[in-house]
Amino acid sequence: MLAELSIKNFAIMDELHISFQKGLTVLTGETGAGKSIIIDAIGLLVGGRGSVEYVRHGEKKAELEGLFIIDDTDHPVYHKAKELGMEIMDDHMLVLHRTISQSGKSICRINGKLTTLGILKEIGQTVLDIHSQHETQALLNQDKHIELLDYFRMSSQQDFKTDYQKLYAEWKELKAKHESNTKNEQELAQRIDLLEFQLNEIGQANLQPNEDELLTNERNELHHFETIHKNLNDAYNALHGEQRGLDWLSHAANNLEEAGEHQQDIKKIHQQYVDHYYLIEELSYQIRQHLDNMDYEPGRLGMIEARLHEIDQLKRKYGQTVEEIMTYSAKIEEELDEIKNRDQHLANLASMLEEVTHDLLLEAKEIHNIRQNTARQLEEAVLSELKDLYLEKTDFKVDVAILNREKGISFEGKKVMPNENGLDHVRFLISTNPGEPVKELERIASGGEMSRIMLALKNIFSQHQGVTSVIFDEVDTGVSGRVAQSMAEKIYNISNGSQVICISHLPQVASIADTHLRIEKVVHDNRTHTTIQELSFDERIDEIGKMITGEELTETSRTHAKELIEMNLKK
Template identity: 40%
Template sequence: MLSELSIFNFALIDSLNIEFNKGLNILTGETGAGKSIIIDALGLVLGQRSNRENIRQGQDRMIVEALFNVTKNKNKVNAYLQEVGIDIGEDYTLIMTREVLSSGKNTCRINGRMVPLSVMKELSELLIDIHGQHEHQSLLRWENHMALLDSYGGVEIENLLNKTKELYNNYKHSKKSLEELLRDEMEVEREKDILKFQLNEIDQANLENIYEEEELENRRQILIHSEKLFENSNRAYELLYGGNEVQPSIYDQLSIVLNCVNNISAIDSSMKNIEEQINNAIILIEDAGFVLRDYNETIEFNPRELDQIEKRLSTFSHLKRKYGETIKDILDYRENLKIKLDKIENKGEEENRLRQEIEDNWYLYMAAANELTKLRINIAKELENKIISELNDLGMKKARFKIDIESHEKHSSIYGKDRIEFLISTNIGQDLRPLAKIASGGEVGRIMLALKTILADGDKIDSLIFDEIDTGISGRTAQVVAEKMANISKSYQIICITHLPQIASMADSHYLIEKEIRDNQTYTIVKDLKEKERINELARMLGGATLTELTKSHAREMIEMAGKIKKERKIG
């Protein structure tokens, strides 16, 4: 929902802030007051083309800022924003800002983050739709007609669409795999040679033990420090067990200690535990001494073995730079190389398998696509009749409406194989033609009003803007348009520019657009009308510049009647 719109230095507007509400927001004012300027300014922040000529005279920039509270389309909006790296936050509030300098420079921001204009435009299409004399008319683009038709089909068509999408993606995946297999023969041979070279390089290293590198690194450290290891192990052995007359070993000295304690315990049995502990220590020291002696005898400085280890470790280092950080990674990489090489060498078998897979996936996709086409044809007939009925109510009694479905393989996509376009004839004797080529702005607005009346529950857009939807209608038709607009405002936020009092009387919020002259400068201002001011504005719309008690009375009666109609429909 569009909650707030701020406009600075745009055309006749120097500074303007409008707070919009839920339901039906009506903008009225005399011709030339600047109603469409507000829609043009909104279009700027929705990603439409900018025109430096719109910068207010004497200023160097114009700024438009729109505050949205996303309610209906949360999942799609959030997914899109995540895709472009923007956080929407838990309150689902969006601030979109567009600044245009007189130099032509454009700056677009979403929640304070600078974005390309294309991102702003794509996001706006998930938030709001404008219908009238403006570029931002989704109904005129045939590319959007499929989504409108499908939204009418509800859950049944949604499930079939999901199935069709999955099957089409399977088909495309198989086709891509075959295309990769059937690449240029020279390129395939080059890849084959590279795979063989890499496999051979890894195989020549005889990588069998994934812990070999760690073991060799330990052995290398021993060989590098063999002299130091020999000296320290020999010294430790002499101190612990060897000894001599000058410096008895720890073992010899502990033996003397044990003899003394034996003499003590022979007299005082309380020392038996100490005697046992010393005896155990002597045994442990004796064992440690034997281990040190044996270790010392194994130490040798072997330059040849060290050289072999260095070469082996160098081989590992070379392979790791190319194929993985560990021996296990290298072996895993080798397995992938073998699979790729097998595919190339068994190309004929793989090609046949993929061709069959493509054929099977295409058959399944086409079956789903045909089912989707049939379902669309059925719901299109029903939707056509409903739209024609709505258009009749809206004063387009001579209108013919058709949903053209061209089903062909050339249109195949994740959405099936249909090209869908809405066709209309608004006058007798006129052929059915695309909306963009035949419908006026007011007619497009009424067609969209008819569609939105029918699709209200399934549509995901929060806000609709109708710019002078009342062009060419009056009397009973105007009343019908007003009532339908009030009705769909229960499902959408509606912002409508109108000249018709029937539509204005249905407003939940009514804004008056006026021109004001100050210091020889013209300004566009907006007033949020209260009850008495609404009566005066409707009286002006009914009777012109001169307000009379009769027109005021009529205006008051229209507002009261509109209130009753809205209340009855809410109760119903």
């Protein structure tokens, strides 16, 4: 649930802190008081589109922060966080933070760690679901209908599309390869010429693994040949010869040996000293050997420079290292072989594509059958909900059809083209008048009816969606009377499984709430401020009484408001 919300310098709000409770929380207040601004702030907090217009006039930035408490460790947010490489605190707290600067830059944090807006949105969508009056427009978009139908199915069978989607990914890859290999002859001939030229150019260079690194090291040694030779020679001469290093070390060894004959501790020192003496003597022989092996070839440096220049030319075309160039060579050699033997390769691809297409269409047909059965179940569920919302004469249908395409694959007498969802086109159809045929939602439903249809669907899906908080922003617009009471009960029913925060102008909704918050706009020092207050029982009566009359509170409206509250308390 959303436990705390902090808003600072956002729109007309300077600073606001709100504590939310479980169950149904209703926000009421006059138009323009800032109710919808609070919902906008929550929407941005969970990854919504930001704008510099949200930054309060005269301020440098707007800050939003929300504390969510998710006690259920099996909640989808835990799986999503793990998938994104994040952790939720041991105390089951999730803190989302977002800052929008005056320049338009957005900074996002999850549990104090910087993150991207995309990740903030992915996490936010698993814990909070916002529905506004405008969002009913999603129901008018037929592209969304298949998602809703599949979501209804996934509440009981999560993986019903898994096999199809694996086959679809394989089919799409094979199809792309097949199309790529059936290009026209001129393009293939040009490609062959290019690949043969590149392969020949790399082959003539006769590259060896790590050759560039070895040559670079050798070039460095040749550039400093004189310095290396002089210092090695001086080091060797400092050790060997009369009155030189090893000579003096030998004298010291003799002295220690003689002294050790009379004291045991010195004898041990002598033994250690002798071991190191022999080691230094061995190193001096290695220095001599290295000097004997050093041979300066005047032309060798030029040869190395020329070879490195040749390798650098290849690097500009084919890779940053010799290994990358050799890998590229192997890749184009394979491609060249496929093109030259494309008839056989095409035949193999066509055979594989035909086999996968056959399996794909069978899976798509199975999904089509599942969707048709699911459609009947969804129809029954929606009609039951609509009946409760006094749309009992409404006829609701879910049309699941495989459309005939102009271009595509032959299947059961049609031309079809698979996509990530299968072959189906899904439409929600409705008739609100008996005897009239069902038609698309946008051609039939009024604003009030759309609100009720959306609420019916939300009530169905909320049982399986898993979000911790659901927000309704004036979704009850355009209804009144017994319909309003029914909508209030539907909204309250959703709050039994999820925290619900609802902006409403209906006294029926306000009276059924577990918590009632009043939003007010006040002016101090010629600046507008927004305040929020949790109402007591008597204050709720007055607020709901004003909602009933529209403006002036009367004793009759107070009595009616009290009756509404008490009636809902008894349920």
